[in-house]
Amino acid sequence: MSATSVQPTIRWNGKSIAVTEGDSLAAALWRAGVTTFARSRKLHRPLAWTGAHAVGALAAVNGLPNTRLDQTPARAGTVVSMQNCWPGPGFDLLRLMQILPERLLYGGFEHGHLMPSSGLSYRLAERMMAYLAGVADTAPTGWEGAAIPGRDITVDHLIIGGGPEGIRAANAVAAAGLSVALVTRGRTPARFARNAGQEIPVLDPRVDLHKETEAFGGYRDGDLVLAAPVNGTGAAVVFRPGQITLATGRRSMPPVVRGNHLPGVFDAHAGLNLAAEHGVRLGRRVAVIGTGDEVALAARLRDLGHEVVHTGPAAGLDRIEGRARVRAIRVAGRRILCDTLVHAGPWRADPNLGFQLAAEGHYQLLDAALPVRVTRIGAATLAPEPIHIPAQPDKSALICPCMDVTLGELLSHIDAGEHDPEILKRLTSCGMGTCQGWPCWDSMLAVLAARTGTRPEDHARPSHRPPRRAITIAQAAGLAGLVEPDK
């Protein structure tokens, strides 16, 4: 490095932060010791990127609100600021909301009995509410409002998910001489497996690779699958596949305990992304829990230079303590000091695409068998692992961080006799935010089942809908005219 070169920096709430080549914004911030990226919408709890929910990873980037910090590269000069604060991130009065009792905000501001009920006073209250709920302003007016022309791709075989299984499946199709496209969210295929230190099969160059792209919608029994680059500015794609393979793997479900939203809690994907891919130290003292994979994960984190102070089963976790970040966990009555908790299980497959491709209904969309052209492979085929709900659940555990829905709020309706997931969703807004129901509906169904002595699968899932924020208006506008209405 020459003497004149300076390390590139970004700005976070006006402060300068050094970045390392290849960093995502989330990696750069966490490396610099920034642990609160966002605030929850009702109680303004501190949130950061956890992997399980996107809401903690949203900030305004160069004026563009709701940008995912884990998916955006930290280029020199990038200006990042926290949303959902007023008047500003430095001096934020909204943080006072944290002192409100949780109960007061069950149902949200919207349903609150605090609201005046009609006329002008309600209109004023509504405007205030809208301002507070809106999180951030839209992009500045100078934005060039052009549609981003979409692409239309016909392939013999579409593979969704670029893990080792997806790569092997794509290679097999390519070897058979058929056209094949592979869609993966990662910057490279098999990101998670690579970060976990596994051997990765090499992708056949004949495979049409769509990286940093999310497949978010399946339509007309799979005649059409929609995908869009995660940056919000690349061309969206209409795939017309002969066959579809879902190699979408599984994610680890956040524990349903007090403090589960705190910065410092990571799922295995996010934790390894920071620790392995970006070489960021997650914290000084790391606890690892899981349903079997915690031992291997702990070993990997030790290899990456972390001090692991606890390794144990996910169901043994009683609570997570801390105000602005994890400070300790409680396991079987024992308090273990740590500033980071990484969970590797219970593992469950994302039901969204399968539901969209299969579900049909007149009164309600109900899940059904996948169309014949669709197959699941790899971890996505494994049975969902049960989500542990403690016998005495802690009401402050967050079920849906996007909409700030606690376990207590859910129980208030369940205990009043409301056992229909679609209605629980509408009464609480659980699953109606950034993540659109994944993983929070799995947690919600686990709570419902535990409370009513039933099984989660006894209850019909709320409808999983596309595109769960995977496409912008400009990207979607570029699809107009590409697909003929079904006549």
Added chain:
Amino acid sequence: MTPLPRSASTVIIGGGVQGLSAAFNLAEMGQTGIVVIDAGYWQGGASGRNGTLIRPGFASTAWTELFMLTVAEWKTWSKRLGENVMFTQRGYSVVSEKAASAAMLEEATAMQRDLGIRSRMLKSAEISDLLPAINRKRVLAVQHQEEGGVAPHHAALKGLRAYCEHRGVALHYRTKITGIEVTDGRASAVWIGDHRIDAGNILSCAGPDNPDMARLAGVEIDGFGMKIEAMALEPTRPLIKPAIALIDSLAYFHQTSRGEVVGGTEVPERPRMSLRVDVPVMAEMARIYLEMFPQLGPVRILRHWAGQLHASTDYAPLLGEHPARPGLWFSAGWSYGFAGAPAAGRLLAGAIGKGHIDSRMKPFALDRFQTTGPIIEKGIVLA
């Protein structure tokens, strides 16, 4: 769940906003023994899937008089129901992009003002004031109705349900009407599988299934089922104040108090009964947003859903007793049925409970196609 009753003063088929509004108005008038039966879940029909836009003024006097009543009723609902239905008269702008629709709006404005509605054609400076983010290049004229606005459907349905439960109306969801019994030409009972409920009157508010309900009673009703779709964008701070209808682009939307821009458009599709969504509506709606409000370009789409309607051939509601099947009433054919529910509930309760057919209901009679003819209404966002 409480067991199904064996008899009822009025059986209401469908517990959407229409059915619940009728139940509420009947109960408020003092009727007891009201039963509401719904095959789906509470808020599961179009009533829980709509754009929640409400306005008094249309291009025909028949529609306008009905919807003036509905706005007046909306204003009273929070108080009468004892729950905040969050009706806000933040204004409703009808935007024209073509000379023909601009002329239609001018004419409609004159008629609406004669009837006492505060509607006006906006001057250029007013458009910029009220809709600072709109793409002026696309706008030819804007009619603004001050008394229009929105009411979130979850709030309205919560209020209606709470009132009905409190007043002893029997609400049964996930319960399907499978038969309608006719005695001496009159609809006299409903069947739910092998359970029979004797009914003084039957009111069908079954949305897309209204034609099926008519058939169960051995008669026909005008119209057909159709699917329409809408979507919600990721919340942002307020950008669009009033509710908006684009009369030429066939789109309608508003920004909710949660910050989401919610709305939909129509693309010509094979009519179909399903809750599945498809690509063209999402793409078309995005194109319209981008052209009208370019700032929405980088905003992400959260979710996209479908709902089903019963559309009559003139898109006007069908209100009243079936001429060939006494005892069987309809609140059907609704495409603006969320906005229209307070008026319809009141008028139908008056008709069923007191035998009074209000003059504002008469033009919407089921047999109008054979008598007075279809209602020509050019101010609606449907084609």
